[in-house]
Amino acid sequence: MRKPLQHIWALPVLAAGLAVPATAPAQSIDVTLVNGHPSIFLWVKHLTETFIPAVNTALEGTDYAINWSEAYGGSLAAVGGELEAVEVGLAEVAAIPTVFMPTQLPLQNVSYNTPFGPSDPRLVMESVAMLHDTVPGVEESWHEYDAEYLGGGFALDNYVLMTNFPVTSIEDLEGRRIAAPGPAVNWLEGTGAVGVSGNLTTYYNDIQTGVFDGVIVFPTAAAPARLHEVAPYVTITDFGAQYAGTLVANRTWFADQPEAVQNALRDAAAAYTEAYLVEQTDRVAAAMATIASDDDHLHVLAPEERTRWASALPDIAGVWAENANGMGLPGSEVLTAYIDALKAAGADLGRDWSQR
Structure with a gap:
């Protein structure tokens, strides 16, 4: 027996309502x-x-x-x-x-x-x-x-030294103004260089205008910043x-x-x-190929010179840890845990900073 007409008309309407459910927009x-x-x-x-x-x-x-x-x-x-x-x-x-x-x-x-x-x-x-x-x-x-x-x-990748003069030993840094980011200025203590705090946004102009003679920097930022144009000598120091x-x-x-x-x-x-x-x-x-395109402008610091530089530095890590301790922070614990992790991974350390 044929269904009542009103039921036939109602079915498509009901189906349409089920096929297109209302969805609330995502909260922005x-x-x-x-x-x-x-x-x-x-x-x-x-x-x-x-x-x-x-x-x-x-x-x-x-x-x-x-x-x-x-x-x-x-x-x-x-x-x-x-x-x-x-x-x-x-x-x-x-x-x-x-x-x-x-x-x-x-x-x-x-x-x-x-x-x-x-x-x-x-x-x-x-x-x-x-x-x-x-x-x-x-x-x-x-x-x-x-x-x-x-x-x-x-x-940041392994830091290098970029200068407008050649560097093969610590003695070459005597009296030179070298910029570095934040605490990296401490890496120049005992070398005879004058460390100045700086950052990537000003390095190029500061070297170009004679404010600095060089910078401590990492290759993948030095290349896009075109620092080799004003500091063409690259010394691989393995700062880390x-x-x-x-x-x-x-x-x-x-x-x-x-x-x-x-x-x-x-x-x-x-x-x-x-x-x-x-x-x-x-x-x-690619960055290294850009900033040091020929052997005349690239020098790899000898391992013994790297060790001599590291040994010439004061106890940077110890002073840092004690200062953090004085602020109520676990400076000594962090220092020990960090160096232990590096040694466990077989890292090449120029100096074991956990030894006082």
Whole structure:
């Protein structure tokens, strides 16, 4: 028997309603991401190319989406001003260059206070990440600035010396003005050089105008900054790779975010670190070929000269650890744990800084 007509008409209407369910739009969360360096540098490049896409991908299918504002190259905070920008709420997330914050974040500067360490950035990154995970007080040291450590970060490739004069021994540095980032100025003590604090955004002009005679720098930043144009002599000193920064969020803001967003930020920090390290490895050889294109401008410091330089330095690590201890931080514990991790990995150390 034929169905009543009204039932036949009702079926397509019901089917249409089931086929196109109403979906609520994702909640949009405004996030400003800050770093003081311009995007030509690798740790900034991967904020755009890796970190942001990784967060966005992780949030697909959830009720949340990020509306990003990227603030690089001093547009919101100068180099070294990123932590304050997060602390006061100008930015929700930042890539913090800890190297420029030796006073605020001394524990995160352990590698810069143990020079002539391993040349492998991955080993340095893993060792400092281990400190955050295992030594009470390291991760918590961020909380004073209302910052939440997201993990990962960036380590810089093996530092070299670039000058406008040839260097083959410590004696060649006598009376020369050499710029270095933050605590790396200490690497010049006892050499006769005059160490001056500086950063990548000013190195080129300062050497060109005679303010400095050279810089302590790492190849993958020296090449895009074209420092070889003003400092053509490269000395491979094996100062070592250095932990230079990490990703953090404003802690108060982070605590208010849903778990899906918190997890996305942490997972993206890990993805950022891996992508950064992989590309960094690929770039080092090309960077060296750019900044030292011929043997006349490249000198590899002899192992005995490297050891002599390291031995000539005062007890940088010991003084640093005691200062951190005096601030109520686990300086000595961090120093011992860091050097033990490097030695366990078989790292080539120009000096064992755990020995007093």
